[in-house]
Amino acid sequence: MNRFFEENDTCSALEAQYNAQRIAFAPIIFQTARSMRDLGVLRALYEHKEGMSLEALVEETGLSLYGLITLLETALSADIVKQKEALYFITKTGYFLLNDPMTIANMNYNHHVNYQGLFWLDKAIVSGKPEGLKVFGSWESIYPALSSLPEEAQQSWFRFDHFYSDSAFAEAVQKLLVLKPKRILDVGGNTGKFSMLVAKSDTQLHISIMDLPEQLALAKENIQKEGLDKQISLLPANVLSPEHLFPKGFDIIWMSQFLDCFSEEMIVMILSKAKEAMDEHTRLCIMEPFWDRQRFETSAYCIINTSPYFTAMANGYSKMYHSKDFIALIERAGLIIEAIDDHLGVCQSLLYLKRS
Numbered sequence: 001m002n003r004f005f006e007e008n009d010t011c012s013a014l015e016a017q018y019n020a021q022r023i024a025f026a027p028i029i030f031q032t033a034r035s036m037r038d039l040g041v042l043r044a045l046y047e048h049k050e051g052m053s054l055e056a057l058v059e060e061t062g063l064s065l066y067g068l069i070t071l072l073e074t075a076l077s078a079d080i081v082k083q084k085e086a087l088y089f090i091t092k093t094g095y096f097l098l099n100d101p102m103t104i105a106n107m108n109y110n111h112h113v114n115y116q117g118l119f120w121l122d123k124a125i126v127s128g129k130p131e132g133l134k135v136f137g138s139w140e141s142i143y144p145a146l147s148s149l150p151e152e153a154q155q156s157w158f159r160f161d162h163f164y165s166d167s168a169f170a171e172a173v174q175k176l177l178v179l180k181p182k183r184i185l186d187v188g189g190n191t192g193k194f195s196m197l198v199a200k201s202d203t204q205l206h207i208s209i210m211d212l213p214e215q216l217a218l219a220k221e222n223i224q225k226e227g228l229d230k231q232i233s234l235l236p237a238n239v240l241s242p243e244h245l246f247p248k249g250f251d252i253i254w255m256s257q258f259l260d261c262f263s264e265e266m267i268v269m270i271l272s273k274a275k276e277a278m279d280e281h282t283r284l285c286i287m288e289p290f291w292d293r294q295r296f297e298t299s300a301y302c303i304i305n306t307s308p309y310f311t312a313m314a315n316g317y318s319k320m321y322h323s324k325d326f327i328a329l330i331e332r333a334g335l336i337i338e339a340i341d342d343h344l345g346v347c348q349s350l351l352y353l354k355r356s
Contacts, residue, residue, distance in 0.1 A: 031096050032074040034111055039063060042072060042080075044089060051087030055228035065142040089267065102163065102240035102346070106302060109160035110248040111151040116307050121312040132312035141315040145212045162193065164303075165257050166288060168345025169194055172256070172287055173201050175341065175350060179283060181251035185210060187239070187274075192219030199231045208247070210235040233338055239270050253278065254316070256287040261310070263317040271333035275355055284335065284353040287344070290323040323349065 009016065022029075029150040036042050042059040045052060052060070057068050072088060075081045080094040096103050118133020130141060136153065139145040146154060172183070176184070176198070186195045189209030199205055209219055223232050224261065237244055240262075244254040253274050259267050274284055291303040307319040330337060334356045341350040 019056055027062075027076045028074065030107075030110070032071055033078065033080055034107055036080065036094075036145040037097055039071075039099055041068070042094050042274050045081060045088060045090035045099055048097065051084065053086050053088075059089070063078070073217055075285075088127065090191075102298075102302070105156075105160045105163040108152075112150075112156040112158070114313055117154070117313045118308060121308055124312045124316050127316065129316040130313050131309070131316070133314075142313055143315075147214050147218055149260060157167075158191065161257065164346055165287070165348070166193065166346040167347070168198055168287065168350075169256075171198070171211060171344045172348070172350060173198050176252060176254070176285060177202060179252060182206065183221055183250045184251040184252045185235075185247065187211075187246075187255045188215075188261070189219055190215060192222045194254070194256055195219075195232050196223060196228055199228045203231065206231060208233045208235050208250070210237050210239070210247075212236070212238060214302045239273065240266060244273070245272050248277045248279075250277070250282060253282065254287075255284070255285045258290060259326075260320055261284065261314065261318050264286070266317075267326075267329045268332050271330060271335060274332060275335055277349060278355050282355070285349040286353065287348050287349070288326065288350050289320065289347040290322070291324050293349050294347055295343055295344050303347060323333070325329070 007102065011019065040061045040145060041057065041063070043076075044057060048056070050059075054065060054068060057063070058065055061068070066209075072083075075094070078081060078093070079091055080097065082089045082091050087231060090098070097107070106208075114132075116135045117130075120131035120134075132300070133139055133142055133145070135147055136142075136145060142157075146157060173194075182208045184195075184205060186198075186207055186209045189211050190194050192209055195207040195209050198205060208234060209216065211219070211234075216234045216236055220234060223229050223234075235247065259270065262270065271284075278284060289299075289303045291300045294300040303320050310316075310318040310320075327337065330351075331352060335353045336356050338352040338354055340352070344350055
């Protein structure tokens with residue numbers, strides 16, 4: 001065997017070959033697991049911890065014997081179920097597929113949003129365009145399309161996005177309130193969830209959400225339902241437009257899971273625009289999930305494997321960033337990092353920036 005592999009691999013050749021087959025058959029494992037969840041097989045096994053026979057599963061799920069055997073045999077190979085004599089049992093892996101909120105959000109997002117489009121990942125890598133987005137329609141990026149996506153895709157996209165941000169929002173709001181702001185600019189405010197939480201936490205604050213018009217339509221509806229339209233205003237804008245300028249007069253400029261939607265050069269441009277709107281008292285607060293600053297390997301794995309979505313589906317050029325790469329972009333824009341708070345919620349880091 002090549003000496004390079006002898007020095008850098010810890011697994012044997014047989015283990016490496018098996019790992020390669022797991023990758024080769026990963027789409028089949030994924031769809032088998034999802035089907036077992038959605039067709040009620042995992043639920044039935046979970047509720048019958050004493051184990052179930054094939055006949056009992058047929059009666060419980062209404063599926064054919066052929067269909068169940070097909071699913072169960074593949075599930076055995078993936079440690080989703082175990083078999084003891086004539087009985088099948090759910091494993092810990094099967095339990096997480098059925099009940100874990102992170103796994104559910106990830107699986108729905110990958111099935112409804114990414115699965116078909118990732119067929120064109122290689123084309124997207126070459127072209128720098130989201131070649132897979134054509135499964136939903138003719139857009140240059142996914143963001144203006146979000147309000148027009150099929151219902152399941154739209155719900156799965158937002159559930160995925162909110163899962164990784166919402167768990168950090170309450171803590172982030174409290175950290176911002178310590179700065180005693182009177183006016184906050186929420187850049188890329190999405191559905192308005194964060195701005196509404198800030199508004200409810202301090203009724204004296206005024207928040208402006210700056211985002212694409214298509215996104216603000218969703219935010220406006222949510223804000224009006226909560227009766228917060230006097231405290232939250234909407235600023236339609238495309239931050240990539242050469243004519244666009246950030247408005248001045250804000251104490252905090254807030255960006256949450258926003259900059260990872262752009263290329264490195266775009267991020268420098270956006271940060272430079274923000275800097276021009278800042279004075280010595282303004283703070284730019286950025287919340288991002290950096291894959292190298294995670295407490296747990298699971299979080300790092302989920303974050304880093306989101307990048308192909310950006311390539312094939314979102315826009316063709318953005319990604320989830322390593323913190324060192326991201327900090328280099330901040331420095332290029334002429335901003336200084338005052339502090340970083342890690343481990344907010346599931347996976348977020350909060351950066352506090354000021355003008356140089």
